[in-house]
Amino acid sequence: MDTKTLARYTARARILKAMAHPTRLFIVDELSRGEKCVCELTALIGADISTVSKHLSILKNLGIVQDEKRGLQVYYHLKTPCVMNFFDCCELVMKTRTGE
Amino acid sequence: MDTKTLARYTARARILKAMAHPTRLFIVDELSRGEKCVCELTALIGADISTVSKHLSILKNLGIVQDEKRGLQVYYHLKTPCVMNFFDCCELVMKTRTGE
DNA sequence: CAAATAGTTGGCTATATTGCCAAATAGCAA
């Protein structure tokens, strides 16, 4: 695989990697129904707020979510809702797997 | 997040994780154009055959690819071509990101 | 200004992933 090809797949892999975590998938799913602040997400997830903040920064650095500070809170929203398409395929993979 | 919800997102994350590697994305892309044996993939990738074999077994364990031994070779094919949908979204995320 | 709330960042440990080499297995051919 030449350098350019590798770079192309690496870039894509980075995005999938950002999604490939239960907490981050949950966050994306929640945000698909509208923006939420870090404290709301933290309450839903039940982890330390610093952990949730780090997950959000991973998603943000890859351009999947965007943040907006309003007062004391930082609200996050989905920037690229197409990531929701991942869910259906995951379900199909699981169904296909068990259906053998 | 309750146990059941966590399990649901964990199952999906496992599938995305299996895809979240440059080499494995390359493999999936190659297989989308038809089956290939391990040695063909190894030649294209340029890594040790044991490395390629391990990547393939990750994809296989998750039900993304399927193998079939014919003679000396083991041929792999895409079992759930919907994973190809991931590519378009990744491209869109990247475009959206740079377009700011 | 001080106190309280919301969030981010640094640091640390535990755990998981990656990729190579070496060894083992399987099928084909001499």
Place this chain on the structure above:
DNA sequence: TTGCTATTTGGCAATATAGCCAACTATTTG
């Protein structure tokens, strides 16, 4: 049987990830 090719598996070292706590920043409120 012996050897050759294709592939898988075990083991190991290097690297990356996850999640907690503590410290720090920012904003609002008294």
